[in-house]
Amino acid sequence: MTGRVPPRQGELAAFLRAKRARLQPEDAGLPRGPRRRTPGLRRQEVAQLAAVSVEWYVRLEQGRVGTPGAAVLDALAEALRLTPDEHRHLHLLARGESPVLPARGPRRPEVPASLRQLLDGIPLFPAYLTDHRLDVLAHNAAARALFGPEFGSGTADNTARMLFLDPATRATQLDWPRVARETVGQLRTSAAHHPDDPRLATLLAELRTHSPEFALWWDDHTVLERTTGSKRVQHPEAGPLLLHYDILTTGPHRLFTLTPADPATDHALRRLVTTHTAARTATDPTVRPITAA
Structure with a gap:
């Protein structure tokens, strides 16, 4: 037995030491106290804050602990x-897997101006x-040209x-069973990543109640x-x-983009978008016309 630290445990130990060194006692609500010769928190202070034994935490920073539990890692x-x-x-x-974190942030994440510029x-x-x-x-x-003028508002x-839940939308989707089932899978994945999101839970309950599929x-x-x-799509x-x-x-x-998969679709989509843009240009001077090829 050589006592050599495995690479992952060594990386974990270095990560913990680096994050401990950047914190000051006052950042964690602890008194600074005398004789503090090195920057950051002491090991015993981290152990106290995480409610683990000092001996166990020392071994963790030395790479001498197996696989810590998820709850202990959350506390750390x-x-x-x-x-x-x-x-x-x-x-x-520590575990080779991502944790399930609670949903945070505002009701709707703010869309940066740069992303709005990208869309336009x-x-x-x-x-x-x-x-x-x-x-x-x-x-x-x-x-809006593809999905209708109400897209992004109201029930859309x-x-x-x-x-x-919208019969008109369902009628346009010629591959509805496959696309719908993919959507279910995507929402289940989201629910695993955001188990404490009440708005997502409300949406899922609504869909389960009103859609047998x-x-x-x-x-x-x-x-x-x-x-x-x-x-x-049958437009x-x-x-x-x-x-595509x-x-x-x-x-x-999540940025969704839709592009034509064949020449006929390219021509039809270009005509659709240019027609709708021309109609808006007539009433909104900020909209620039698009020339169909």
Whole structure:
């Protein structure tokens, strides 16, 4: 037996020492006291704040502890004032898995101006932002042309609710069973990441109550993280469309983009968007016209 510290435990030990060194006693509500020769908290202070024994914490920082429990790691994250990203990193180092963190932040995450500019800078392709509940936070003019002028407001403020509870939306989705089931899987994944989100719980209860298909697939425990795919849409003006979709995550936001999958769809989508943009340009001078190719 050599006593060599395994790489992951060594990385965990270094991480804990670095986060302990950056904290001052007053940051944690502790008296500074005399004879403090090194910066940061002492090991015994971290142990006291996390309600663990000093001996165990010393061994943890030395890389001589096996796999700590998730609750103990949560207590250490609180004691060391870790950010959510640091909290997740602590669990990954110690247990090889991400923790389930409670939902935080405002009712709806604020959309940065840069993301709104990005949406408006994609004039020909429908694009919109959602949160983990699939609430529509922002969208561009092309998304309104595709989904209707009420998209993002009223009963059309959540894409899952539209998909399952709005007959008109359902009728446009030629691949409805597959797309709907993917949506169930995405919401179940969100529920695992945000178990304490009351608004998400309310949405799920509404969907389970009013959609037999949603209730059936929810009870199947379908889990899915959607990132890309394709679907067929029967649009009342543009006719049949074959669309690729891509989902990008940026902070608390999900950016959905829809692009044509064949030349016929490209032509039909371009005509649809340019027609709607031209109509808005006539009444809103801030909207710039788009030229159809």
